[in-house]
Amino acid sequence: MQEWPHRKRNAWGAPNIGIYNHQGAGPQAIDRPMSRTRSIRTLLIAVLLGVNLLAVVASAYWLNQSQQQYTQRAESNTRNIASAVERNVSSSVGKIDFALTHLVDDIELQLARGHGLDASGAHDIFENFHGRLPEIEGLRLANERGQVVLGNGVDSSKPVSIADRDYFVALRQSDGHPLWITKPVWGRLVQHDIIIFARRFNRPDGAFAGVVFATVSLDYFQQLLARFDLGPGATVILRDQDLGLIARNPPLTDQPVGQVGNRLVSPEFQAVFASGVDAGSFYTPLSPERQEGVFAFQRVSNAPMLINVGLGSSDYLAGWREERNKTYAGAAAFIVVTLALGLLLWRMLAITTQEALRNRVYLRNASDGIQITDTSGRLVEANDSLCAMLGYTRQELLGLDQRLWLACWPERTARNAILLQTSLDSEPRSIETTLLGKAGQRVDVEVRCSHFYLSGKLHLHASIRDIGERRANAEKIERLAFYDPLTNLPNRRLMLERLNRALVGCGRHQHHCALMLIDLDNFKVLNDTLGHGVGDQLLVEVATRLQSCIRLGDTAARMGGDEFVVILEELDESALAASQAEGVAEKIRLLLRQPYRLNLAAGTQTGGLREYKCTSSIGLTLFNDQSVSTDELFRRSDTAMYQAKAAGRNTVRFFDPAMQAAVDARAALEDDLRHAVANNQLMLYYQPQVDAHDRILGAEVLLRWRHPQRGMVMPGEFIPLSEDTGLILPIGAWVLETACAQLKAWAAREDCQHLTISVNVSARQFRQSDFVEQVLSIVLATGANPHRLKLELTESLMVNNLEETVNKMEALNDQGIAFSLDDFGTGYSSLSYLQRLPLKQLKIDQSFVRDLLVDSKDAAIAQTVINLAQNLGLAVIAEGVETQAQRDFLERLGCQAYQGYFFGRPGPLQDFEKLLFAEAL
Numbered sequence: 044m045q046e047w048p049h050r051k052r053n054a055w056g057a058p059n060i061g062i063y064n065h066q067g068a069g070p071q072a073i074d075r076p077m078s079r080t081r082s083i084r085t086l087l088i089a090v091l092l093g094v095n096l097l098a099v100v101a102s103a104y105w106l107n108q109s110q111q112q113y114t115q116r117a118e119s120n121t122r123n124i125a126s127a128v129e130r131n132v133s134s135s136v137g138k139i140d141f142a143l144t145h146l147v148d149d150i151e152l153q154l155a156r157g158h159g160l161d162a163s164g165a166h167d168i169f170e171n172f173h174g175r176l177p178e179i180e181g182l183r184l185a186n187e188r189g190q191v192v193l194g195n196g197v198d199s200s201k202p203v204s205i206a207d208r209d210y211f212v213a214l215r216q217s218d219g220h221p222l223w224i225t226k227p228v229w230g231r232l233v234q235h236d237i238i239i240f241a242r243r244f245n246r247p248d249g250a251f252a253g254v255v256f257a258t259v260s261l262d263y264f265q266q267l268l269a270r271f272d273l274g275p276g277a278t279v280i281l282r283d284q285d286l287g288l289i290a291r292n293p294p295l296t297d298q299p300v301g302q303v304g305n306r307l308v309s310p311e312f313q314a315v316f317a318s319g320v321d322a323g324s325f326y327t328p329l330s331p332e333r334q335e336g337v338f339a340f341q342r343v344s345n346a347p348m349l350i351n352v353g354l355g356s357s358d359y360l361a362g363w364r365e366e367r368n369k370t371y372a373g374a375a376a377f378i379v380v381t382l383a384l385g386l387l388l389w390r391m392l393a394i395t396t397q398e399a400l401r402n403r404v405y406l407r408n409a410s411d412g413i414q415i416t417d418t419s420g421r422l423v424e425a426n427d428s429l430c431a432m433l434g435y436t437r438q439e440l441l442g443l444d445q446r447l448w449l450a451c452w453p454e455r456t457a458r459n460a461i462l463l464q465t466s467l468d469s470e471p472r473s474i475e476t477t478l479l480g481k482a483g484q485r486v487d488v489e490v491r492c493s494h495f496y497l498s499g500k501l502h503l504h505a506s507i508r509d510i511g512e513r514r515a516n517a518e519k520i521e522r523l524a525f526y527d528p529l530t531n532l533p534n535r536r537l538m539l540e541r542l543n544r545a546l547v548g549c550g551r552h553q554h555h556c557a558l559m560l561i562d563l564d565n566f567k568v569l570n571d572t573l574g575h576g577v578g579d580q581l582l583v584e585v586a587t588r589l590q591s592c593i594r595l596g597d598t599a600a601r602m603g604g605d606e607f608v609v610i611l612e613e614l615d616e617s618a619l620a621a622s623q624a625e626g627v628a629e630k631i632r633l634l635l636r637q638p639y640r641l642n643l644a645a646g647t648q649t650g651g652l653r654e655y656k657c658t659s660s661i662g663l664t665l666f667n668d669q670s671v672s673t674d675e676l677f678r679r680s681d682t683a684m685y686q687a688k689a690a691g692r693n694t695v696r697f698f699d700p701a702m703q704a705a706v707d708a709r710a711a712l713e714d715d716l717r718h719a720v721a722n723n724q725l726m727l728y729y730q731p732q733v734d735a736h737d738r739i740l741g742a743e744v745l746l747r748w749r750h751p752q753r754g755m756v757m758p759g760e761f762i763p764l765s766e767d768t769g770l771i772l773p774i775g776a777w778v779l780e781t782a783c784a785q786l787k788a789w790a791a792r793e794d795c796q797h798l799t800i801s802v803n804v805s806a807r808q809f810r811q812s813d814f815v816e817q818v819l820s821i822v823l824a825t826g827a828n829p830h831r832l833k834l835e836l837t838e839s840l841m842v843n844n845l846e847e848t849v850n851k852m853e854a855l856n857d858q859g860i861a862f863s864l865d866d867f868g869t870g871y872s873s874l875s876y877l878q879r880l881p882l883k884q885l886k887i888d889q890s891f892v893r894d895l896l897v898d899s900k901d902a903a904i905a906q907t908v909i910n911l912a913q914n915l916g917l918a919v920i921a922e923g924v925e926t927q928a929q930r931d932f933l934e935r936l937g938c939q940a941y942q943g944y945f946f947g948r949p950g951p952l953q954d955f956e957k958l959l960f961a962e963a964l
């Protein structure tokens with residue numbers, strides 16, 4: 044597969060329209076947007092995953108850092124608090140110790156004076172200290188025997204001894220005056236847990252004299268710790284040096300770990316404590332109080348105590364958790380948004396891909412050519428149809444240099460409008476033009492173009508439709524509508540348009556015009572004898588000749604059949620116009636009578652080229668204003684043409700009123716003829732037909748019209764008219780009925796029984812589909828002997844539909860009816876049909892008989908016909924025999940039957956019968 048050189052992406056989407064290969068575009072080319080889309084989708088998924096993963100990792104990192112910061116801050120806080128608590132505790136211890144030391148000094152001073160202990164003075168001092176130091180619950184003095192003798196709350200009536208107390212025992216045995224601080228002990232006087240701070244005092248000789256001791260309620264420590272309210276999850280604990288619980292805030296009296304003396308601590312605490320450091324921090328996932336958090340540990344500097352401050356993670360991480368939740372929410376929102384964006388992109392990509400795919404399919408299957416050009420007219424895109432239209436491959440078309448590409452658009456206006464965008468319509472527009480292909484072929488196209496912006500640059504899109512076929516069809520339709528398909532001459536419709544145009548033109552410019560009606564003489568005979576194919580050849584040749592006789596601007600048209608029309612325009616303004624028109628008409632007449640070479644193979648079984656002569660009758664009328672209608676003009680030229688016919692054909696006639704009279708007469712004759720049968724105006728004349736011994740064999744019945752005003756009208760005047768109008772059918776039927784009735788009448792008479800009657804049957808009569816039935820029913824109805832009936836047919840009947848003709852003749856022949864071939868030799872005589880027809884007789888036409896004696900050709904024809912008849916086993920009769928000499932000559936030629944004035948003119952029945960009886964006499 045080759046790539047298109049101008050391949051690039053465009054603004055419609057990933058795949059560029061029209062980017063596929065002319066030669067090799069197949070499923071792969073179609074799938075290209077799909078594979079590209081797959082890559083983009085993979086990239087999209089990777090980017091989405093990457094971005095989200097990054098967001099998650101960053102969030103986690105940030106949260107971790109934040110948590111550490113919160114934890115560190117909590118550790119720092121706990122240390123600070125522990126330190127503050129320690130300062131408070133050590134301060135209290137210091138104050139207590141100060142009081143004890145002062146008391147010891149004072150007591151020892153009193154003892155040193157030798158006056159003994161001033162009980163009331165000591166009592167005042169005790170009270171004084173006790174009042175000033177809220178830490179101290181009780182300040183007392185015990186003698187060397189351990190009896191508490193002085194101090195607040197001491198009742199001499201209820202002696203109390205501390206001789207068994209550790210601190211008493213220890214101090215009694217100690218050297219110096221160390222401060223003794225007990226663990227929490229049960230206060231014997233106060234009846235609750237206390238801590239005792241004690242110092243010994245000596246006699247002047249240094250012997251043990253007793254102890255002063257201060258009791259501090261654990262509540263004091265509890266209240267001291269309570270000052271450090273750090274939150275619900277925070278704990279501040281004061282322990283003794285064996286980790287026994289002294290006080291804690293918040294109190295936890297309902298749990299073992301909250302009981303005074305409880306030594307349960309976390310392993311982490313245990314470890315820090317065991318390390319011997321004075322202060323430290325640690326993290327405990329699970330403290331004895333089932334709490335997770337950071338803890339600080341601090342030894343009290345002047346007492347065997349230690350402070351333990353803890354912050355629950357629920358407290359110190361509350362802010363962090365809030366941030367964490369926000370971060371989670373932000374990350375979730377980010378993921379959702381990016382996923383939504385990704386999904387949107389995915390769908391857009393899918394839509395774009397589908398559109399691109401659809402565009403490709405549309406383009407690929409578009410029957411129209413499609414192109415995109417830039418503002419310089421340069422071809423940017425083109426589809427297969429355009430390439431095929433112009434005969435280029437895609438590479439060639441897109442590789443054309445500008446000059447060659449513009450050359451494909453030979454029409455300047457279209458080129459400027461479509462390629463160079465001389466005007467930019469907002470609406471798409473259509474232009475019809477012609478393209479020039481690679482091989483120089485011209486392609487008629489309709490271009491529909493519109494402009495658009497691609498990457499901000501103006502481009503022009505053109506859809507190009509090959510309208511060659513449409514144009515050809517339109518022309519074809521126009522030709523069918525306005526032209527005669529056989530001759531390609533304008534038909535009646537177009538001719539009428541031209542005639543109207545000529546009428547308007549001559550009215551405006553005062554020149555003359557002429558309307559010429561041309562009818563071919565005896566064309567019907569040609570058509571009937573040689574067939575329509577041959578007739579068509581003649582018509583085509585006539586059309587060609589007509590066109591050669593007229594000028595550009597004149598019109599030669601075919602009206603139908605053998606009728607042609609010529610319109611001559613812009614003839615002279617004066618009477619000269621008549622001679623101009625006549626000159627053209629004469630030229631036409633002369634040219635049309637020139638021999639035609641017709642191919643008989645087109646219409647007959649025999650074939651071969653044959654020379655044929657045909658003349659024409661031309662009727663002509665002039666006009667130079669619009670006062671006459673086209674109908675009137677036709678009527679006039681028609682009249683003139685009939686006059687030309689009447690004048691012996693092969694003639695040009697101008698219209699004149701006399702002509703019109705003839706036409707009117709013909710119309711009147713037709714009108715009269717319609718009533719002739721009903722009015723009993725028809726009658727039959729009988730002309731004898733004789734044998735070689737001049738005996739009457741029978742008669743040919745010849746129609747006569749006895750008109751009340753016109754007198755006797757000969758068949759030559761009305762038979763052609765009756766054939767043209769179809770009146771021959773009822774007339775023919777009447778003739779046959781009358782003839783058969785006469786046969787029936789003769790059958791009853793012995794002297795007439797042998798007589799035959801010949802009846803002329805016209806082609807139109809014979810062609811009736813029920814002709815056989817008609818004849819047989821007449822024969823049956825009249826009771827005539829069919830063996831006495833002879834039907835005379837003309838040669839023209841034999842040419843077309845020979846099969847049908849034979850069938851009908853045989854059907855009648857089977858019933859005894861005989862056939863005679865009339866006017867033999869004048870038409871197209873063919874041996875082949877003669878052999879097939881069930882004929883009884885050939886009739887030598889009178890035109891050969893007339894000059895028989897002087898014209899050797901006629902004699903030869905007569906001889907030929909006689910020989911032919913003999914050879915075919917047919918009888919032969921000569922008509923038009925007017926003289927003895929003719930009769931004798933014919934006899935010598937072998938003719939054995941005759942008809943003609945020499946034997947009897949056609950006459951009424953009575954005349955015929957008289958002749959018959961005269962012969963009998």
Ligand SMILES: Nc1nc2c(ncn2[C@@H]2O[C@H](COP(=O)(O)O[C@H]3[C@@H](O)[C@H](n4cnc5c(=O)[nH]c(N)nc54)O[C@@H]3COP(=O)(O)O)[C@@H](O)[C@H]2O)c(=O)[nH]1
Nearest residue numbers: 745746757758759778803804805865923924925943944949
């Ligand atoms: N379809 C029908 N056609 C008919 C009928 N009756 C007559 N015709 C046809 O009319 C044509 C003219 O007929 P007509 O004027 O009667 O002429 C016939 C004879 O009078 C004439 N004839 C006979 N003998 C002579 C002669 O010695 N000299 C001479 N100059 N004329 C002669 O020939 C005509 C007979 O022709 P044909 O029929 O060919 O034998 C004519 O063509 C009739 O066919 C009818 O009822 N139906």
